[in-house]
Amino acid sequence: GAGVSQSPSNKVTEKGKDVELRCDPISGHTALYWYRQSLGQGLEFLIYFQGNSAPDKSGLPSDRFSAERTGGSVSTLTIQRTQQEDSAVYLCASSSQGDRGQPQHFGDGTRLSIL
């Protein structure tokens, strides 16, 4: 596709369940980011992948959060034993190199609601 694709667009689940969020970056983009955006707030960095390098996981809020990127393309963000405070929009972005001079291209996010 032409842009970053995220699925599902909306996810409602019960507290304590595990969820998986998917991101398809722009073809050829080596850098991939996950962010969390709470209602009316700014973006909170979660994790960064660049090529085959070890990811920067410094933004993950707890060990319930994990992410992987297979084959340098598709990425999955997993939240285990979800809590109500996990409710937010999860945004994925990709860029051609990861250098700050390269714009980050965002998907439209997954809106996660924990009941």
Place this chain on the structure above:
Amino acid sequence: QQQVKQSPQSLIVQKGGISIINCAYENTAFDYFPWYQQFPGKGPALLIAIRPDVSEKKEGRFTISFNKSAKQFSLHIMDSQPGDSATYFCAPSGESNYQLIWGAGTKLIIKP
């Protein structure tokens, strides 16, 4: 050193007016200063960006002004239109070469 302060939190401007959003930062190592625009239900998109070797950059109705000594940069939207109604984020670069430090956002409403 990583803090970014964006103001105002919200702004209402009449159609045709000038919208001004400000971003103050602390980290003198920042050397990339972008503004992102986000519409409801969409992800942010890069609007305009500046490097510190220039004090101003203009693209159409959008201008970034940069004041290195004051550690501030601002977004000016000339002849503001209802279609400019969105949330705007400043996101200067951190000391790493890939991580942007995001402001809290400014919700801009242009009244027709």
